Amino acid sequence: MRILITLLTSPAYLCSMIFELKQLAVFFEEESLQHLEQVYTQKDYSKVAILCDSNTHEHCLADFLADCPFLPGDQIEILELEPGEDTKSIEVLAQLWDAMGALALDRNSLVINLGGGVICDLGGFAASTFMRGIDFVNFPTSLLAMVDASVGSKTGINFGGYKNRIGLFADPLMVGIIPDFLQSLPADELASGWAEMLKHGLIADFNHYQDLIRRKPKSESLNKELIEHSVSLKAEVVKEDKQEGGRRKILNFGHSVGHALESYYHQAGMAISHGHAVALGMQVELALSATYAGLDSQEASSMIAALKQFYAFPKVEIEAEVFHQLLAGDKKNSGGQLRLVLLAEPGKAVYDVEVPAESIWSSLQDQQQ
Amino acid sequence: MRILITLLTSPAYLCSMIFELKQLAVFFEEESLQHLEQVYTQKDYSKVAILCDSNTHEHCLADFLADCPFLPGDQIEILELEPGEDTKSIEVLAQLWDAMGALALDRNSLVINLGGGVICDLGGFAASTFMRGIDFVNFPTSLLAMVDASVGSKTGINFGGYKNRIGLFADPLMVGIIPDFLQSLPADELASGWAEMLKHGLIADFNHYQDLIRRKPKSESLNKELIEHSVSLKAEVVKEDKQEGGRRKILNFGHSVGHALESYYHQAGMAISHGHAVALGMQVELALSATYAGLDSQEASSMIAALKQFYAFPKVEIEAEVFHQLLAGDKKNSGGQLRLVLLAEPGKAVYDVEVPAESIWSSLQDQQQ
Numbered sequence: 124m125r126i127l128i129t130l131l132t133s134p135a136y137l138c139s140m141i142f143e144l145k146q147l148a149v150f151f152e153e154e155s156l157q158h159l160e161q162v163y164t165q166k167d168y169s170k171v172a173i174l175c176d177s178n179t180h181e182h183c184l185a186d187f188l189a190d191c192p193f194l195p196g197d198q199i200e201i202l203e204l205e206p207g208e209d210t211k212s213i214e215v216l217a218q219l220w221d222a223m224g225a226l227a228l229d230r231n232s233l234v235i236n237l238g239g240g241v242i243c244d245l246g247g248f249a250a251s252t253f254m255r256g257i258d259f260v261n262f263p264t265s266l267l268a269m270v271d272a273s274v275g276s277k278t279g280i281n282f283g284g285y286k287n288r289i290g291l292f293a294d295p296l297m298v299g300i301i302p303d304f305l306q307s308l309p310a311d312e313l314a315s316g317w318a319e320m321l322k323h324g325l326i327a328d329f330n331h332y333q334d335l336i337r338r339k340p341k342s343e344s345l346n347k348e349l350i351e352h353s354v355s356l357k358a359e360v361v362k363e364d365k366q367e368g369g370r371r372k373i374l375n376f377g378h379s380v381g382h383a384l385e386s387y388y389h390q391a392g393m394a395i396s397h398g399h400a401v402a403l404g405m406q407v408e409l410a411l412s413a414t415y416a417g418l419d420s421q422e423a424s425s426m427i428a429a430l431k432q433f434y435a436f437p438k439v440e441i442e443a444e445v446f447h448q449l450l451a452g453d454k455k456n457s458g459g460q461l462r463l464v465l466l467a468e469p470g471k472a473v474y475d476v477e478v479p480a481e482s483i484w485s486s487l488q489d490q491q492q
Numbered sequence: 493m494r495i496l497i498t499l500l501t502s503p504a505y506l507c508s509m510i511f512e513l514k515q516l517a518v519f520f521e522e523e524s525l526q527h528l529e530q531v532y533t534q535k536d537y538s539k540v541a542i543l544c545d546s547n548t549h550e551h552c553l554a555d556f557l558a559d560c561p562f563l564p565g566d567q568i569e570i571l572e573l574e575p576g577e578d579t580k581s582i583e584v585l586a587q588l589w590d591a592m593g594a595l596a597l598d599r600n601s602l603v604i605n606l607g608g609g610v611i612c613d614l615g616g617f618a619a620s621t622f623m624r625g626i627d628f629v630n631f632p633t634s635l636l637a638m639v640d641a642s643v644g645s646k647t648g649i650n651f652g653g654y655k656n657r658i659g660l661f662a663d664p665l666m667v668g669i670i671p672d673f674l675q676s677l678p679a680d681e682l683a684s685g686w687a688e689m690l691k692h693g694l695i696a697d698f699n700h701y702q703d704l705i706r707r708k709p710k711s712e713s714l715n716k717e718l719i720e721h722s723v724s725l726k727a728e729v730v731k732e733d734k735q736e737g738g739r740r741k742i743l744n745f746g747h748s749v750g751h752a753l754e755s756y757y758h759q760a761g762m763a764i765s766h767g768h769a770v771a772l773g774m775q776v777e778l779a780l781s782a783t784y785a786g787l788d789s790q791e792a793s794s795m796i797a798a799l800k801q802f803y804a805f806p807k808v809e810i811e812a813e814v815f816h817q818l819l820a821g822d823k824k825n826s827g828g829q830l831r832l833v834l835l836a837e838p839g840k841a842v843y844d845v846e847v848p849a850e851s852i853w854s855s856l857q858d859q860q861q
Contacts, residue, residue: 217582217651224652224821252621255648255659279624282586283593290624291660452593 148297155299160193170232171199174246176206179238182307200226211241211280219249233258239265240272247278251293261295264304266316270353273298275361285452286382305342314340315398323356326373329470336429372474376464377405383449402434406490416465438491447480517666524668529562539601540568543615545575548607548633551676569595580610580649588618602627608634609641616647620662630664633673635685639722642667644730654821655751674711683709684767692725695742698839705798742841745833746774752818771803775859785834807860816849
């Protein structure tokens with residue numbers, strides 16, 4: 124009962140993808156619950172802890188438990204965290220480690236992460252470092268976590284004002300994607316995940332992008348097939364380069380600028396969704412692609428216009444120096460040079476393109492006119 | 493220029509050991525520096541950070557730098573921590589992550605851990621989690637770190653009153669062992685490492701144990717060959733079972749009781765070296781081996797007497813309930829049962845032996861008569 128990603132609008136090179144790699148054990152709907160049952164019964168787990176936030180506790184947990192009658196009630200512990208990016212911190216991580224100890228989790232325990240990216244990233248990191256690593260599985264409940272965090276083995280927390288500064292590559296035993304969970308998701312969060320789907324299209328399959336921009340980021344426009352295709356595009360890239368030494372970097376399109384903006388908003392105590400920050404980041408990096416990577420400038424403008432139609436922003440009043448410093452903290456740089464992922468043509472990204480900080484700053488200003 | 497471990501008093505099954513596994517890249521003396529040069533020149537590192545404590549800063553750093561003329565002075569950052577077990581904490585870890593960021597370490601940087609177990613464990617964990625993992629190498633400077641932490645890929649910190657509660661299996665690119673560093677080591681610390689060497693003999697090669705008890709735990713009695721042999725005994729066990737699912741557990745002989753005592757002393761603000769705690773732990777577990785694992789009771793008594801000749805303790809005034817709780821937090825237990833590593837015969841250990849908490853407690857009392 125291994126993967127499963129059927130490719131509807133797929134180019135030929137994706138058609139043969141049957142993921143053999145354990146780290147890409149992504150299952151959808153019914154099959155995800157069947158596979159969880161297999162995982163659970165294969166091992167004599169001493170305890171099961173379900174990590175959720177108060178939103179998924181309210182909207183997803185009861186359904187999930189009802190769908191998992193094989194999990195024995197007296198062995199299940201529920202760990203509920205506050206929702207939001209602030210939870211992905213060292214303070215909450217320390218409390219979580221404490222709670223795992225207090226609940227007597229041991230090396231034979233299983234952690235089920237039931238939530239968005241925050242829960243999956245934090246829970247995966249906590250499980251992977253508790254007693255030098257215990258088993259965990261992810262059931263992402265947000266669109267962003269389904270199409271982005273579900274594949275790629277990234278776990279971690281924010282630290283020192285930087286997103287995901289501390290973390291690990293660590294594999295969940297499986298990922299289960301249940302699109303029904305999206306029905307309770309706020310519109311803003313759907314739009315956030317949508318931005319990553321658009322990104323997958325822009326960097327690797329322009330048809331997918333075109334398919335998406337004909338729709339609207341609403342749960343009615345989404346179906347299992349679209350989500351599967353987005354996941355498969357990401358999976359294809361990750362499979363080639365798990366440690367992000369090369370081609371995997373293209374998944375960071377829109378993210379160098381996006382993360383800098385997100386850090387800035389975060390430090391200023393203002394809210395911006397990851398996807399909104401990435402959408403603005405993609406606009407800036409599309410404009411730079413025309414100058415530094417040979418993307419046709421009319422094509423760039425048309426994609427920027429399409430993004431603007433979905434994502435609106437108040438002007439970002441960020442000082443050039445602060446912005447440069449945030450950009451410089453990006454994990455993808457090396458030796459002080461700023462390196463971006465840009466588009467060479469629609470559906471084809473290039474990475475490690477050195478771009479002067481001043482150009483990035485002025486492109487950000489242009490996009491905000 | 494791969495390993496290296498020549499086996500002097502070795503049984504036949506060890507003679508063919510040429511370690512192919514990357515994680516066992518242990519090099520001695522001159523060769524370790526040559527290999528570090530290879531590691532350094534193979535990659536275009538953006539920065540090198542040397543992590544030490546104030547002891548190794550004073551006694552080892554200048555010699556080490558003089559021996560490494562290939563490391564360019566303007567790229568080297570020195571991170572100096574306070575010595576002692578308290579440093580292996582989440583508070584210091586957070587400061588270290590902060591400092592790594594402030595020094596602009598990035599994914600292409602190298603961390604050199606120059607110190608005892610605290611520096612290697614903490615530094616390895618910090619490097620493995622900073623930006624989802626950057627390169628590190630270990631140059632252990634204490635006997636304990638040379639014979640124990642040098643092989644096995646364990647990194648981590650103490651947390652919630654438990655030793656190594658949080659951590660990872662993560663491989664240094666190489667381990668360099670320079671026995672000259674032992675000359676500045678206090679007698680107590682030598683005795684601490686000696687206990688682990690005795691343990692390697694007790695669980696896997698009784699000749700090695702007998703070779704050691706004819707000597708005294710002083711730096712004059714130690715030579716490269718004895719250290720290499722102890723490392724090779726550990727390496728042979730680790731190679732078979734890196735994740736500690738089975739046979740590797742035998743390396744925990746003396747440690748279930750030893751760790752509980754160490755945690756107790758630590759929480760009470762009193763000092764006990766790891767090796768001293770393990771030596772007392774081995775006495776208790778040797779006595780239990782006669783009852784629960786079939787070890788000849790005269791042999792057990794003779795080994796206990798030999799340990800007592802090297803290691804003296806003040807009586808441990810620990811309450812039974814507190815002791816049980818500390819034992820119960822041990823990572824090796826499962827589902828609430830206490831499981832010990834015991835000796836079935838001299839040089840042969842067995843693991844996962846269930847022993848009632850009361851027996852462990854009364855054996856501890858007996859050993860303190």
